[in-house]
Amino acid sequence: MKKLIYILLTLLLVVSSEGCKKDFLEEQPRDNTYAENLLVDYTGFKTMVVALQGMMRHEYRRVDAFGGFGSLPLVQQSMWSCGVDNSWSNNSHSSFKFMYYPKNIDQTDAEPFKATFEWLYRMVTTSNMIITRAESPSVNWAGGSKDEIVATARFFRAWAYRHLTLSFGAVPLATEEINGVNYRKDWDRNSVAEIRAVMEQDLKFAAEKLPLRASSNTSVSGALARHYLGELYLAMDKPQQAKDAMQPLVEGSAYRLMTTRFGTNASKPGCAFIDVFRSPFFSQGNQEVLYAFVNTEPEIESHGTSAIYIRSTYKNYYSNDVVIRSANLKAPEYVNGTVTLPQMFWLVNGGKGAGRCVPSLGAIRLYNYKNQGTVDDRASDYSMVWKIYEKNASGNIVEFLSNGKTPIDTTLTSTMTDDNRTTIQNYKWPTTRKWEYTQTIASRGDADESYNDVSYLRLADTYLLYAEALFKLSDVGNAISWINKVRNRSNAVSITAGDLTAGGMDFILDERSRELLSEEERRHTLMRVSQEKGGDERAVDNFFKRRMRKYNEIAGRNARGMNDYETPVLFPLPQDFMDSNTGRKLKQNPGYH
Secondary structure (H helix, E strand, C coil): CHHHHHHHHHHHHHHHHHHHCCCCCCCCHHHHHHHHHHCCEHHHHHHHHHHHHHHHHHHHCECCCCCCCCCCCCECCHHHHCCECCEEECCCCHHHHHHCCHHHCCCCCCHHHHHHHHHHHHHHHHHHHHHHHCCCCCCECCCCCHHHHHHHHHHHHHHHHHHHHHHHCCECCCCCCCCCCCCCCCCCCECHHHHHHHHHHHHHHHHHHCCCCCCCCCCCCHHHHHHHHHHHHHHCCCHHHHHHHHHHHHCCCCCCCCCCCCCCCCCCCCCHHHHHHHCCCHHHCCCCEEEEECCCCHHHHHHCCCCECHHHHHCCCHHHCCCHHHCCCCCHHHHCCCCCHHHHHHHHCCCCCCCCEEECHHHHHHCCHHHCCCCCHHHCCCCECCCEEEECCCCCEEEECECCECCCCCCCCCCCCCCCCCCCCCCCCCCECCCCCCCCCHHHCCCCCECCCEEEEEHHHHHHHHHHHHHHCCCHHHHHHHHHHHHHHCCCCCCCHHHHHHHHHHHHHHHHHHHHCCCCCHHHHHHHHHHHHHCCCCCCCCHHHHHHHHHCCCCCCHHHCCCCCCCCCCCCCCHHHHHHCCCCCCCCCCCCC
């Protein structure tokens, strides 16, 4: 059965890819033929929902995973979490340049923007097909629920438009299945307000029709819908509605923060915070993760279809540093030729990193708020790379030291602050351990991809959104209680009403960085708060650009555009889409030519 679902999913994605390659919002007639054979009963609709789940998973796969976009070896999610206040790109790839040199976000034909736009509209068109065809009176719903299918599809449509509006701003709004009769090339850009009105209704429907907690957190639930509905209301400047949407989730008993050790690594050194990532499923005792991506099936692993690239993107390329690469030289497996030195290094150090994105120095400093740098579990050896390990001649794993100290270093170098350089590539920089995964086959120890189970969305994120809603309702006392639940879980000292009042929204953004580094689509959050109440995302003193200058010592430098109004923040509409929309000339986002 699993094999059949995989084949159907692959076929759907291949057909969808061919149907949308040139015209992003088009569905070819052969798609319709396939859908007409499949969307006749609950099982067929469920298979299409599985396809949508697979497409959602793409956020943690490579940008070029669907093909046709060259070679872009970074995880899709980093388009929104790198090149912001708490992360910069440690890579020289020209398509990543806006992540370390924001002024150079002028490529309207850059492959990452095209890949992101096309992927999200695939999700929209697939969702619309499901929603439209579910209304046919001939569908046999035996074995399942129409409401479940439609609610799930509407959730995914809203989820895709969340990414689209926060990435590109005003975009075409499509809510009906596109076929040979209503196919068009005269799309207009609907306002963000119009699109959010549809998102609101989609998420409200999903929250009403789906259980708050599904049987497994690998399925879409009412909890996911409530989380994103709360965030949407915050973006719409409706904090009371945001509070109301999230209240059943945060104040109910279906989920809770994990505050004690649990899961498969509970007997090993660690902390409850990092256990959340090592054991993300309900079945492992995790009550915090609202949604998780399951590991690929072993029989299809060789195809790399479900491979995850978030680890290699966010873990630094330590084995490429001239000093660090000398670790493990005496390891028995390396000495006898069983594995190469890079393989040996990564087998000992939690899996290969490629160093595409790393935390900013400002993000690292944030952990030391109230002198908590050596206390906060989120900045501990369990959660961040502060040490490098090697296997010695006796086969024991020990810390690797250079001149008696760790080679990990946060010193800013002249290379890092040289505005004429096209790359950084500092491989001594500390990075997160949230995504570590060691290959089970030693000869694949230096593989870029990983097949670990991945935590996608956590209750801690909802707590912080809920605190934001309360803060905007002037309920500071209750707001700090939810922030302190998050802080105290990681042994960080509680904050006071005075702390939150003094710091305001910046304090909440600080705490989101401390808790959600590399998880949160940080660009979306900064875009959202910068645009609230009609704010201009390009304004030099908004949350986005001001925090970039304050916390990002690379991308936030004045010479790199973060003190310049003309530097855009929204992504450009892909030039291919602009050119293919021959029935209407579309206006590009401001700041592009």
